[in-house]
Amino acid sequence: MTEKKKVNICSQFVDRKSNSTGYMWQNLILFLEEDFNIKVISTDGDGTKNNYFTIKSTKLNYSFIGRLISLSSIAISIFIKMLKVIKSNEIIITGTNPVILLFFIPFLKRMKKLKWVLIVHDLYPWNLFVNQNIKNKVLKNSLEFFFKKIYDEADQIIVIGSDMKDYLSRHTKSNIQVIQNWVSTEDVQSIDRSNSTILKHLGLGKEFTVFQFFGNIGPLQDIENILKAITLVEEKSARFLFIGSGSKSYLIDEYIEKYHLNNLINYGPLEMSENCEGLSACDIAIVSLHKDMLGLGVPSKSYFSMAADKPILAIMDSKSEISQAVKNFSLGWCCAPNDPSLLASMIDEICISNKKVIESPRSKFIKHYSSDVLLSKFSKLLNSL
Numbered sequence: 001m002t003e004k005k006k007v008n009i010c011s012q013f014v015d016r017k018s019n020s021t022g023y024m025w026q027n028l029i030l031f032l033e034e035d036f037n038i039k040v041i042s043t044d045g046d047g048t049k050n051n052y053f054t055i056k057s058t059k060l061n062y063s064f065i066g067r068l069i070s071l072s073s074i075a076i077s078i079f080i081k082m083l084k085v086i087k088s089n090e091i092i093i094t095g096t097n098p099v100i101l102l103f104f105i106p107f108l109k110r111m112k113k114l115k116w117v118l119i120v121h122d123l124y125p126w127n128l129f130v131n132q133n134i135k136n137k138v139l140k141n142s143l144e145f146f147f148k149k150i151y152d153e154a155d156q157i158i159v160i161g162s163d164m165k166d167y168l169s170r171h172t173k174s175n176i177q178v179i180q181n182w183v184s185t186e187d188v189q190s191i192d193r194s195n196s197t198i199l200k201h202l203g204l205g206k207e208f209t210v211f212q213f214f215g216n217i218g219p220l221q222d223i224e225n226i227l228k229a230i231t232l233v234e235e236k237s238a239r240f241l242f243i244g245s246g247s248k249s250y251l252i253d254e255y256i257e258k259y260h261l262n263n264l265i266n267y268g269p270l271e272m273s274e275n276c277e278g279l280s281a282c283d284i285a286i287v288s289l290h291k292d293m294l295g296l297g298v299p300s301k302s303y304f305s306m307a308a309d310k311p312i313l314a315i316m317d318s319k320s321e322i323s324q325a326v327k328n329f330s331l332g333w334c335c336a337p338n339d340p341s342l343l344a345s346m347i348d349e350i351c352i353s354n355k356k357v358i359e360s361p362r363s364k365f366i367k368h369y370s371s372d373v374l375l376s377k378f379s380k381l382l383n384s385l
Contacts, residue, residue: 075100161321167295188307191280198281212282217246232344279308289316306365
């Protein structure tokens with residue numbers, strides 16, 4: 001009998017209860033454990049299992065400096081544990097979280113003659129230039145230089161969008177493969193709109209067309225563009241429900257107060273266990289990205305909304321992974337970012353059309369994006385190393 005390959009998974013989050021990143025990693029681990037000898041190093045792993053090695057985590061801060069210090073501490077702790085746990089000639093799989101850990105991996109790889117698979121959910125450092133509005137040329141050039149060296153060390157890079165592959169291929173000689181984010185059909189159920197407890201609580205019956213923004217409300221989500229568009233929407237049946245939290249969530253309350261908006265609701269965050277209920281509380285899911293984010297990331301909530309059988313209003317560059325999916329599989333509507341007038345007009349048109357143009361996003365999700373379809377690609381990749 002052939003001995004199973006030894007694979008080490010090292011990530012800050014690997015528990016679905018933590019966040020969407022943890023959800024992705026836990027699904028991957030459970031899938032790979034059937035065919036590989038898996039060890040897991042993280043901050044939130046299952047401490048009852050012998051193959052899980054959990055390190056202490058420091059609390060993250062919203063400020064850039066505070067977050068940098070916290071992530072550095074976590075990265076160093078994970079690296080020290082990797083030195084102790086990982087043996088020579090094994091495979092390691094890491095993500096871009098915590099990003100500081102990437103600076104240590106090339107040394108470990110060379111020291112122990114490892115094969116390194118890097119899953120890129122966030123394309124550093126270029127996403128930082130947008131997120132933190134970094135303009136200093138010396139700093140930008142320095143970060144680009146070091147990250148290019150890091151990417152070149154990976155034996156295999158996995159990106160979650162074709163636009164990310166196009167972008168990164170200009171900066172590294174490593175092999176790059178596209179495997180989109182995976183969601184299990186068992187974890188996200190399609191709940192009929194009429195059974196949504198959230199919509200019932202808010203009094204949003206079928207006479208309203210509910211557009212929902214779900215998840216992180218941050219600087220990369222083009223939030224101000226959406227809010228400006230809401231002030232321009234003419235259709236009285238349109239309602240806008242924000243479920244989540246983030247550094248830009250305060251803007252929702254500001255717009256409600258400033259413009260006296262009775263069509264805008266700031267619901268706040270939900271527990272991970274309530275995600276299914278939250279995703280079902282709408283007619284249309286809004287998925288957005290900042291105008292400068294083409295190739296730098298893919299909103300994972302897109303796939304959760306597809307699994308919940310919700311059509312998507314994609315507000316982002318037309319060449320982005322999600323915009324292309326919406327067009328290719330007729331999953332909803334696409335709108336250019338940073339154009340509130342255009343977005344408002346599109347929302348009006350969607351309300352008038354009564355949402356009848358989109359049929360069964362869930363069936364298309366199952367065929368193209370479910371975990372059953374995507375995770376098998378990892379087994380083939382690892383066996384090829």
